[in-house]
Amino acid sequence: MSAKISKAVRDAIADPFALGDAQSEWTLPEVLPPIAELRAALAALRADLEPTAPKDARWCLGKMRQRFGIGTAEIDAAAWLKALQSFPxxxxxxxxxxxxxxxxxxxxxxxxxHPGLVRRQTDLARAEAILAALIKPKPVAPVERPPAAVRLRQCRDAALSRRDAVAAAKWARELAAAEGREPQAWVVESEKPAVAPAVDQAPAPAIEPSARNKVLMLRARARWWRKNRLDPHAARLEAEADALDPQHIEEPIGEDYEQGAAA
Structure with a gap:
């Protein structure tokens, strides 16, 4: 057995003590070794069972055939190589x-x-059984949920405590359905859509632009048309503006406006 295996693990996987020729069956010990020591022992036991390389297995088979004069037809070479490669x-x-x-x-x-192989396989199987017992989850008691009415009442009270009327009404209606009764009056009232009172209001009167603003808009549109080389449209708009404003007063814009402001 590997020296990396602690004494606690050695004692746990050892054969049970028996008097005479009767061999007692191995069982899990009452005191299990620490899981860290057991994991280290498992790593060492698995390393001790590392299989033989195919090259070494062929060499060993050749030595035995040479020693005992075994011919090729006398043995099943494939079975021998498989057995030798499975050997530690x-x-x-x-x-x-x-x-x-x-x-x-x-x-x-x-x-x-082989006795040594059987011993190592037995020790590994016992160590794995102890590890399974150590990491086996303990049974968890089922969570007992309160009745539906109790949970709904708690949700309703919580919504009321934070002044959430919509949520409180929802939980109160579900509570009433669970208890087989009609919802309370405040729940029914809270679910009615709010209707705003009708207000008689006269339509706002249309605001007509003044005569001066009409003239300014017509002349501005006429300038835009002339800029885009559409003189007939511009002439028509200017005629409409002259009809509204015979004095033909142009609005100062650009440099003319700046000079007038400076004066």
Whole structure:
């Protein structure tokens, strides 16, 4: 077992003590180790089960065939390579050394059921079971919601406390429906649309421009038409302006206005 595994985790995943030949079944310990130590132990146990590289597995198979004179047709090379690659990387060379120094021809079970491999797999499975027990969520009691009438009454009172008449009327109507009764009078009144009182008001009289303003507007339009080289329209507007203002007084604009203001 790796030295990175703490004593608390070692004791938790160890085989149970039994007298005689009877082997007791392992169960979760009453006192579980700290989760931080357990996570570190899991990392070490998984590292100890890191599989063998294909290149090393082929080398080990070649050594065993050379030692025992095994021909190509005598064994299932694919099954042997699969078993050797599933064997822990840091145990494969020692296991092959023991096999080739023995006079007994090895079998697949020599590696698939190797005591060291079984021990590591058992320790990992027990550590994972302890971790699952540590992180298992505790049952949460269901939240008991108050009855609908109580919740609606609380919402109505909260709306009234903040002077929100619209929300209060909404909750009060739902409360009345939940209790099987008609809503209160203030709820019905609050939901009626507000109608503004009719006000008799005479239409505003139309404001007609003065004669001088009419003349100024006509002459301004005539100047615009002449600027755009539409003399017939300009002449018609000037004629209308002359008819309204026979004296033909031009409005001072531009430099003429500035000179008149300076005078």
């Amino acid at each position: 990387r840091n145990m494969i060379f020692e296991a092959v050394r023991i096999v080739v120094t023995d006079d007994k021809r090895p079998t697949l079970e020599s590696f698939t059921r």
